[in-house]
Amino acid sequence: xxxxxxxxxxxxxxxxxxxxxxxxxxxxxxxxxxxxxxxxxxxxxxxxxxxxxxxxxxxxxxxxxxxxxxxxxxxxxxxxxxxxxxxxxxxxxxxxxxxxxxxxxxxxxxxxxxxxxxxxxxxxxxxxxxxxxxxxxxxxxxxxxxxxxxxxxxxxxxxxxxxxxxxxxxxxxx
Numbered sequence: 001x002x003x004x005x006x007x008x009x010x011x012x013x014x015x016x017x018x019x020x021x022x023x024x025x026x027x028x029x030x031x032x033x034x035x036x037x038x039x040x041x042x043x044x045x046x047x048x049x050x051x052x053x054x055x056x057x058x059x060x061x062x063x064x065x066x067x068x069x070x071x072x073x074x075x076x077x078x079x080x081x082x083x084x085x086x087x088x089x090x091x092x093x094x095x096x097x098x099x100x101x102x103x104x105x106x107x108x109x110x111x112x113x114x115x116x117x118x119x120x121x122x123x124x125x126x127x128x129x130x131x132x133x134x135x136x137x138x139x140x141x142x143x144x145x146x147x148x149x150x151x152x153x154x155x156x157x158x159x160x161x162x163x164x165x166x167x168x169x170x171x172x173x174x
Contacts, residue, residue, distance in 0.1 A: 016056050023049025037082050044075045061137050069159070077162050 009017070026049055029042025047070040054063035144152045 012056065016053070019049050019052035019056065023053065037079070040075065040079045040082055043078065044071055047071045047075060061140060073159060074162060077165075081165070 023046050026042045026045030026047075030039045030046060033039045033042060047066065051063045051066035051071070054060075054066055
């Protein structure tokens with residue numbers, strides 16, 4: 001059998017490519033969908049894709065937290081706010097505005113800079129071994145209540161404000 005001029009992708013690389021495609025597709029739906037509800041569903045897909053990337057990177061706790069906080073809480077609040085504000089549910093919004101050209105140029109330049117950075121970094125083939133899962137989660141818990149307590153509380157406040165905003169948007173105005 002003749003040898004291929006390129007190596008075949010591993011199963012992990014194929015799964016990563018599928019998750020990356022899901023994330024990019026969800027992000028494009030968020031930006032380009034004319035219906036605000038469809039944009040919210042695209043946001044859910046993008047959040048699930050980000051969680052998949054975390055899980056492939058062996059950060060299972062962060063991936064599960066992504067699903068619980070963003071998919072379970074933030075996306076649900078956004079979806080309910082859209083559904084309960086009747087005018088936004090059925091109206092079509094324009095995916096383009098006056099800044100779409102500027103945004104496209106900035107996005108293209110950002111991807112060019114990121115590609116240059118990624119291609120110039122000598123990536124190691126094998127990383128450091130990851131310690132046992134309990135040590136990672138225990139260290140993360142200690143970090144949340146010690147040096148990262150202020151950002152952790154600010155995130156909790158952000159979720160509370162998002163919940164209050166959804167309730168204010170959802171109530172019937174007479």
